[in-house]
Amino acid sequence: MYKELEYSSIKEVQTLSDIHREVIQGMHLKNMIISGANNLENNKNIVNSLNVFPVPDGDTGTNMSLTMNSAVKEINKCEDLEVSLVADSAANGSLMGARGNSGVILSQIFRGFAKGLKNVKEIDSVALANAIMEGCNTAYKAVMKPTEGTILTVIREGAEFGLKIAKSTPNTAELLGKIIEKANETLNKTPEMLPILKQAGVVDAGGKGLIFILKGMHHYLVTKEVIQLAEVPVVEVEVETAKPVYDDDIVFGYCTEFFIKGKDLNPEEFKKKVIDIGDSIVVVGDENLIKVHIHTNNPGTVIEEALRFGYLSKIKIDNMREQHQELLLNEEERKTNEELKNYGVVAVAMGSGISRIFKDLGADEIIEGGQTMNPSTEDILKSVDRINAENIIILPNNSNIVLAANQAKSISNKNITVIPTKSIPQGISALMALDVEKSIEENEKKINKAISEVKTGLITYAVRNSNFDGVDIEEGNYLGITDGKINAVGEDMKDVIYKVMDAMIDEDASLITVYYGNDVSEEEALKLEEDIRGRYEECDIEMHYGGQPLYYYILSVE
CATH class of the missing domain: 3.30.1180 (Hypothetical Protein Tm841; Chain: A;domain 3)
Structure with missing residues (x-):
């Protein structure tokens, strides 16, 4: 672990100027982003705890961390470590991995940051300030109705301050430290900007997550050391396998899901027990109930460990390699024989019963997700790509998924309409209102009317x-x-x-x-x-x- 640098005094930063870098090169930028991602991962539970409502679905920290992990995964593939290429890789990775509103906004910050560094060989303080400002501007443009008192305000005030002092602060580490100071001051004022934050007694969670990222980046600039992870991150990983009949992504072959019921349960403790025997791990819950999702080659070991915590229910184990081979055999035939439909529907749902209802009502693709499990932009795109239809409707069914759905729409070359459903009842009402014989314009009007009548x-x-x-x-x-x-x-x-x-x-x-x-x-x-x-x-x-x-x-x- 590292001792976090203090940001309340610029004097301390200045005393370390002998090891500061005047400019940032591609390798430095790569390490900065990794350090920022790791710092957020180490502190994501703090961000999650800043949920406005005291309900068990705080996921801002998790969403932002998964978005950053996608950026890191992409920059780790970079063979050419030019500044602009590293920035582009981080932007593309975060774009595809963006989850939740905070993750989408974060991906847009990186997108603008990369745009600001186009053709830049090394980053001086002016280039750094301009790139952060471009990241801010891009994020604002991506949100239809920007709300002040959020991550947007935090990045804006930090970026504007950075522009003012960039020319008089030639040292990039010193400049970033001052930007963080200003951004942190703004974060502490967010409860005064948004009454809902003041009522809950918290600062904005997205803004807090951004501060952790920036502090991690600054730590590398000052110390030349990447902040290390406190524990292995819970992320999906890609590992090549020697068996070509399997999908390269399927390293762990059994999708294992179940619930642990009991008393005094500890989700984090259970997660630590199984983190080394699988990936795509999701462990959520409280002292009475834990939901577990893991891809592993040893489902029996996972279940045996779970039994030490409590009793199990709704155990489901699927052989993903077997499923994938069947998909490979059937996919080409399906694409060849399947007629182009007028409409296809992607719906986000959590719970087997709700998923079944959406399927019964005609949804083509169900993405498992919702509170605590927001799908990424890439998850949504993959579902869209599997549908052979002239018009595709996406039903996010959660206010925290609408931005990711719109981001998927902007990337795809298919004709996509995002209906901004914010709940399961709205999504079901929307699907029931769909008339495949009508035009997309008529349907959009009809569906929006239907969801407005649902409470x-x-x-x-x-x-x-x-x-x-x-x-x-x-x-x-x-x-x-x-x-x-x-x-x-x-x-x-x-x-x-x-x-x-x-x-x-x-x-x-x-x-x-x-x-x-x-x-x-x-x-x-x-x-x-x-x-x-x-x-x-x-x-x-x-x-x-x-x-x-x-x-x-x-x-x-x-």
């Missing part, structure tokens, strides 16, 4: 003590969220559910649909359905198994 409620639990809108929230309380706002808190789940539903139901309501999650038994769900029928007699009621983690119930009112 969404979520029932989950608090992961920390907090105060929101004057309401004290204690860790473990049930939380009710209606269309993105907490409107019910309590110790009795049913009371919270009814408060949410009362807020959603008005005189126009005619249909209530409930999707129950992975930690809710069928018996509990059926009992709730019976109670709802008695309470809201004027509405039709539908109950479906969703299988989603973290959220006990997803409620829809139309």
Whole structure:
């Protein structure tokens, strides 16, 4: 581990000027980016904890770290370490690996940064300041309605300050240190810019993640040392295999998924136990429930380790090599024989039940994702490429995936329409409104009208003590969220559910649909359905198994 440099005093930085680099060359830039990525990876849980709502789905740090890891993977392929080529590789890697809104914005910062370094052989302080400013400008352009008090404000104020002092600060390390100081000052002011941050008592998570990246880059400039990872990062890796019949990416052949149930569970501790025996690892949950996804060659070993923590449910093991060979055999035939459809649909969903509903309604591709598991731009592009249709509709079904979907649209040469669905109920309503006989313009209008008439409620639990809108929230309380706002808190789940539903139901309501999650038994769900029928007699009621983690119930009112 390293001792983080202090940024409160430029004097300390200046005393190290004898080892500062006046200019940054390609190898230095590569090491800076790796150091920044590692620093964020080491601190991503701090960023995740800055979730505005005290709910178990904070993922900004994870999304930004995975985006950075994609950038690092790409620059590690660089044989020619010219500044512009390293910057381009980082931009391309982060673009394809971008996850969540924060990851997409970060990828746009790198895109602009690379644009600012086009044809640059070595980076002096003026070039560095200009490139950071170009990164800021590109990120702002990528967001339709930029919100101040976010990562955008942090990068903008830091970049503007850098431009002002670049000519009088010829040392690149000193300049970057001062930019970080200014950016950090702005970060600390974000609660005053966004009331929702002030209510939650946190600074902007994306801005905090950016500071960790910049500090990691600056650490390399000052010390000539890349910050090392505290532990192996949880990322997908590419390793070549000697067996040509398999996909080069399939190093670990069995996709293994299950839930661990018990008491006093520790997701991070379990992750450390299995991190060396697989990849594509996702371990999320709390002290009562952990969802595990891992690609491994030893599923029995993973399961045996999991049994030391608690009892298991919903175990699913798929042989990915076998599946891939079948895909290779069928793909060419499918492409040859499949007629060009008028419409194809990509939907993002989390939970086997919800995925099945989207499939039954006609979605061609389901990307597993949502809260805590935002798909990357590349994930979305791969699904789009598998569809043989004249028009392709993407349903993100989560506000944190819309930017990545739009980024995929901008890269693809296919005719893509992104419907900005922000919830599962909106996505289902959109799919039901699709008429394959109508034009894309008619459908887009019809679908947007349909999703505007859907209200969404979520029932989950608090992961920390907090105060929101004057309401004290204690860790473990049930939380009710209606269309993105907490409107019910309590110790009795049913009371919270009814408060949410009362807020959603008005005189126009005619249909209530409930999707129950992975930690809710069928018996509990059926009992709730019976109670709802008695309470809201004027509405039709539908109950479906969703299988989603973290959220006990997803409620829809139309």
